[in-house]
Amino acid sequence: MMINIAEAAQFLLKNDKFLLLCHISPDGDTVGSATALARALKAKGKQVMIKCGDKLTKDYDFLFSGLDMPEFEPEHIVAVDVADNKLLGTEFNALYGDKVELCIDHHTSNVLYAENVCLEPDSASAAEIVYYVILEMGVEITPIIATCLFTGVSTDTGCFRFVNTTVRTFEIAAKLAEKGADTFKVVQTFFETKTKSYAALERMALADMRFYFSERCAVICITRDMYEKTGSDETETARIANLTRQVEGVLVGVLMKEQKDGSFKISLRTNGDVDASEICGRLGGGGHAGAAACTINAPKQKAMNMVLKEIEAEIDSVRID
Amino acid sequence: MMINIAEAAQFLLKNDKFLLLCHISPDGDTVGSATALARALKAKGKQVMIKCGDKLTKDYDFLFSGLDMPEFEPEHIVAVDVADNKLLGTEFNALYGDKVELCIDHHTSNVLYAENVCLEPDSASAAEIVYYVILEMGVEITPIIATCLFTGVSTDTGCFRFVNTTVRTFEIAAKLAEKGADTFKVVQTFFETKTKSYAALERMALADMRFYFSERCAVICITRDMYEKTGSDETETARIANLTRQVEGVLVGVLMKEQKDGSFKISLRTNGDVDASEICGRLGGGGHAGAAACTINAPKQKAMNMVLKEIEAEIDSVRID
Numbered sequence A, B: 001m002m003i004n005i006a007e008a009a010q011f012l013l014k015n016d017k018f019l020l021l022c023h024i025s026p027d028g029d030t031v032g033s034a035t036a037l038a039r040a041l042k043a044k045g046k047q048v049m050i051k052c053g054d055k056l057t058k059d060y061d062f063l064f065s066g067l068d069m070p071e072f073e074p075e076h077i078v079a080v081d082v083a084d085n086k087l088l089g090t091e092f093n094a095l096y097g098d099k100v101e102l103c104i105d106h107h108t109s110n111v112l113y114a115e116n117v118c119l120e121p122d123s124a125s126a127a128e129i130v131y132y133v134i135l136e137m138g139v140e141i142t143p144i145i146a147t148c149l150f151t152g153v154s155t156d157t158g159c160f161r162f163v164n165t166t167v168r169t170f171e172i173a174a175k176l177a178e179k180g181a182d183t184f185k186v187v188q189t190f191f192e193t194k195t196k197s198y199a200a201l202e203r204m205a206l207a208d209m210r211f212y213f214s215e216r217c218a219v220i221c222i223t224r225d226m227y228e229k230t231g232s233d234e235t236e237t238a239r240i241a242n243l244t245r246q247v248e249g250v251l252v253g254v255l256m257k258e259q260k261d262g263s264f265k266i267s268l269r270t271n272g273d274v275d276a277s278e279i280c281g282r283l284g285g286g287g288h289a290g291a292a293a294c295t296i297n298a299p300k301q302k303a304m305n306m307v308l309k310e311i312e313a314e315i316d317s318v319r320i321d
Helices: A005-014 A028-043 A058-064 A090-096 A126-136 A143-155 A167-178 A183-190 A196-207 A224-230 A240-245 A276-281 A300-315 B005-014 B028-043 B058-064 B090-096 B126-137 B143-155 B167-178 B183-190 B196-207 B224-230 B240-245 B276-281 B300-315
Strands: A018-022 A048-052 A076-080 A100-105 A116-119 A210-212 A217-222 A252-258 A264-270 A291-296 B018-022 B048-052 B076-080 B100-105 B116-119 B210-212 B217-222 B252-258 B264-270 B291-296
Touching (some): A005 A028, A005 A100, A005 A116, A018 A028, A018 A090, A028 A048, A028 A058, A028 A126, A028 A143, A058 A143, A058 A183, A126 A143, A126 A167, A217 A240, A252 A300, A264 A276, A264 A300, A276 A291, A276 A300, A291 A300, B005 B028, B005 B116, B018 B028, B028 B048, B028 B058, B028 B143, B058 B143, B058 B183, B126 B143, B143 B167, B143 B183, B167 B183, B196 B240, B217 B240, B217 B300, B240 B264, B264 B276, B276 B291, B291 B300
Parallel strands (some): A018 A076, A076 A100, A217 A252, B018 B076, B100 B116, B217 B252
Antiparallel strands (some): A210 A217, A252 A264, B210 B217
């Protein structure tokens, strides 16, 4: 059942012993939303725990600062920013996948696995929705709650750079800053710091970036030995995919990542003029016009040729300015 | 004389035939503020021109869209975001440096060269002040005025990432978005696009980045032949200086830029724990704790050794976590 913010707040106020679940490959929105909501529930005297199917990196530690959450037997399961119960991870999906009573989310792709879904697809982040839920619960936005929410609001908009950023995003950011959010700490942590291993991987990736089709296509290929040489791993590749598309004139950015089994995971980024989902669809994958992915089980050069062939077919339909 | 926003608005309303001056090495704040103010003055039926001592890159073209400014003999000179009349550039300083009647600025370092100074040092950008001046003038914030102001507001805060970002910055951003600012166009232009020549220079710079003193110091050196190989030039190096300091654990980031005469311009970036101005001061330069500069007239390796020696003396006083 679809419910609104007031109904979500009522559900939270009238119950107790909550388990809040984050999605795997956790990001600032799922963790920021969960930690903010947990703090609001504790302020109302509730017992609450947070679980995530993947380990959180130490970047997120400050969002849990002072948040004491002893174990207990949960009675109500709430998922935040989780569009599909598969994204709870194998273990938590098996345990709780069909028992989620409330899902607070902003993904249009939400598969409606939860009993009650508070979904706002126009919201740039789940944290924007959680902000209104907390207000509706009558909980004071403390500085640390504001910091947790600001983490979701800023990370899911690429620090106010993505096209999903709205007037409301800025208004909420202003309110959270006013309530004492440590906005500087958040942006330094999630946008302005590169781990040494990531910085090394980025250098290697950029040095190896290749251009095709009159420089309208840029390709970065990350091989297993690059992880070994830099101490990095696949969890640090999210930012790499955007580096290709940022170059002026590039219509299609390609990130190829060698998997443990030798296959290549291909991530495409476009400005929307070239349909990434069309290209990946023909290679057995899918996605959106601006971002899509597929996996090719072939050696590096063969995999690259397969991708480039499909890109060439699409890219030539785009007018050159 | 220091004047407030209402007095600045009164000065603008009661006069006509304005020349608005930007600072050299123009940025989004000086150009965004000037174009917004010019549009507001034209809305009040005034004649207005904008001049800058340096040529503007094509990035700024959209801020001038539909802004018709035929030449005339100016009667009142206004400087926006110009802290020192030297920053008008040699030609305009000679012509107008001692004739500026109004300066709207946010730099604490303003040398008070203008007859009237509307200075708000707590303002993250001159555009924040111009926003209030335009409101005070009773001019409607049109979508294009909002876009011009948003350019100043976002670029001078590194897109809401610098420590100068305040509650008011977000509030004004929200208001400008509400008034129809094309925030996406602005951030794409100034933050998410790398020219091909810049991208090539960045790749080369990162590939060549060196670490010293247990990786607490990172050095990038840009030589003249790198400009030649990439088609880039010194105007594109502003973003390079930050690449060193972003690496986790780096306390001092150094950018060395070879000048036409063979000397090296040295730009230091620190997180403030190491005093950059102290280091540059000992090499004949100066600046702030977090950002300072000097020039060393010596070959590359000798210049680098001189800088590293001074950094070593400072860096060892900082506790290692």
